[in-house]
Amino acid sequence: MAGPKQARIRAPTTASLPNNLRIPSTAHSLTKTLGKLSRQALLDLALTWLDDKNIQSFPPYLQQEQNNNNEDEEALPYPAAETVEEVRQVYEDFQERKGGKREVLERILEGDWRQGITLRQLAMADIRHMDDHPASLRWTALELGRIDPKRKKSNKSAPEDWSSNVPRIQAASFVKALQREISPLVKAHYHLARSSGLPLTILRIFIVDSPYQSPRQTPEIFADSSRVIYVAFPDSCPYIYTSVSASNGPKTPAPLTSSIATDPRSLQRLVRDAVPKALSRPHERYTLKATALAAKNLPTLLALRGAGRSTAANGSFSIFADAALEGSPLDPRPSNTVSAQEHMRSGHRHVKYDDKENMNPAQNTEKSSRKSGKRVPGVDGSAGLSPTSKKRRLAVDSRFGTAAVSLTPAPLDRLDVRLLDGPTSGGEESRPVGGMPPVSLTFSGSDVIGGIRKLAELGVIDPERMPSWLTGEEAVSMAVVRDGRRIKKND
């Protein structure tokens, strides 16, 4: 129990911040952080803390403690309970009746945990908030690549397994390794949790630039969201997601030696650089590569850089990812008579990953179910025909695939494109105007690709001629385009 009062003697250590380091309940930022949670979430959390498994870690304030320092406690609004059971009852009563979250929050901070909220409790609260709001953070997807200089020689014999570079992570040893990497520079608190709805393991790292076990900074710092880094490990795929923005890649020389890194940003970078090292083992080195994808939504990242089918088949190829094109070989119906919707429904239960995504109700099913299931006829430019919109719809569907009704919807909140070609002169000719500077485009919104699709449906964009980076086919949120094609950065 390293409460701020007891910490008289302090010596710099390399240990991590202890789970039970208490943040004074009076800290304003704590109220703010916990206040983000819903009433139900707060109640769930409080009951988890009071669970038999956790009661040792987060003991509530009880009567017997009150007797020891019995000076000014009477004034507080919540009398201390006598047993843990009594405290539990309080929260169960809250659960049964309706009310605001204010009363629960006050009860937690001024009543049962008036001595302070521990770092672990705060971490649990943050993780819960993320589970409830999967779009609350901006995530960057990074690819784990294996550095393997010996592979060049093994030209002849086939490797025995074709599994990707997914390192086996044992959570505790990974955190230990990470701690070893960053402890000389950063003091951190680690919290590992499994996402409730998504196939993800989330590591929350809280960082402080102090060598002491109980830092003397103001308590406000503990709830400072810029000091919190999340690293998410999706199941069975060679990617990791982090909440650290990837503005400077891993290759930028870190000015470690010159300046003492104290601002949250450089601390974050230190942690980020340490992650691949902590994942590595002797003879098995990993590196992180940027994948040009950042999005606010975790499901988006899972769809575009995950273990599922849609990672390498998007845009017009999403018909393959969703298997919207053809049915099972046992289906007697010729596949062009069956709607895409039905193809997608049948058989999606086989992949566990897909099941979760199905909770999102596929909206306006009717819209594209009939159309995208059909073969896409060769669309010639003649717009004089009467069913112009139908024709356009077919073209749109061929370019965007099943994106609107996909089993794994992947809304991008931002799309940055840098055009090296320069603007075209008229629209007829794709020849760049000489000497024009490159143009950067930024789209933002709740679903950028969906919006572009709408525009194409309305006829604002010609679906046949639009480049593939506009249709979401490239599955990136940042692209550099030359000659109508995305330039793939590869080392």
Added chain:
Amino acid sequence: MNTRANSGTPDPQAAHLDNEIASIRTESKHPAYHNTKHKAERTNSNKSQVQNLKRRKRFLSSSLLASKNIQPLLSKPLTSLHTELSPLAEAADTHSETNHYRIAFGTTAFPFKDPSPSAPSENLLGIRIDVSTRNGRFAKPYYVLLRRERVKAQAEKQLRVHRHTIPGFISVAKLEGFYLPSAFAGRGVEVADSEGSEEEAEAETGPMKQKKVSVRRQDLRGFVRELRRELTAWHLRCDAVDLLRERLGLSEDENSGSGSRSGSADRLSPESKAGIVSLAATTSETRYVRLEWEDGRVGRFKLTNTGVVERAVVIGDLGRDKQVEDAMTGAGGRIESLLERLRKHAPSPISP
């Protein structure tokens, strides 16, 4: 522009059915019938009913058309219906033939046209892999789309993987690097394979290295074979874990409702369950499976592609339980007989 291998026919059948559906829809709705779409959205219950009927009708009619008894009759121009029926019969025939190929060989190819105007090569070669699963169905087909790229140094075009729907834990990049080596490997979206980039450098620099490039030819068959093997092995692993779960009464099959599920779990005596309360794959890859016993021991084992328990760890309060570990990996280590082996060992650890 036929985007798929089979059914080259334009859709007279589809058109016919569309008419049918339209008529059913009009019947099921208010007479004022303007905008099918909006109405359909409004009347949801009607819609689902119509859709069910529609689905059933299609299923029956196409089964009938594709059946062996009907097919020869339809091919003869006996009745006046022939002109109307023969395209339908033909489509059904082609389709069932395609299905036969898919069932028998599991891997089929088809052409696909990339609709993107800036696509590097618009004609793609599609490969479809069908894997059958334990419940007597086929998993969603897996697709790999390959593009042809012309290499400067060589006359023939080379294949590159363009898009695919292979799950992330099977490394298509690795497979591609080995079986479809190419001078372009270094520029792919995927992990630049070291071999590929090496060869890229070689192909450009020296004529003496040219030899080496020509030694490693592209092997599409090998690529597809290994890919299919990996996919099948994955599904077999999933099936094996499903089987074990079913035997333990842990299966959450949607066919057996929640009531019967708990019933089946209750029916199993603790002995037959070998004291196991939970068994599940740790991730969707189903390479590692986690076990939990009722006395608090937890275990984990690794499953190979051939269905053998390769390694196992069981840890209880008193440290590792080597006996159970040996029981899991011993006697051939087949996953299917895992429970029998554990049952034999169950009494001893439970007694204290």
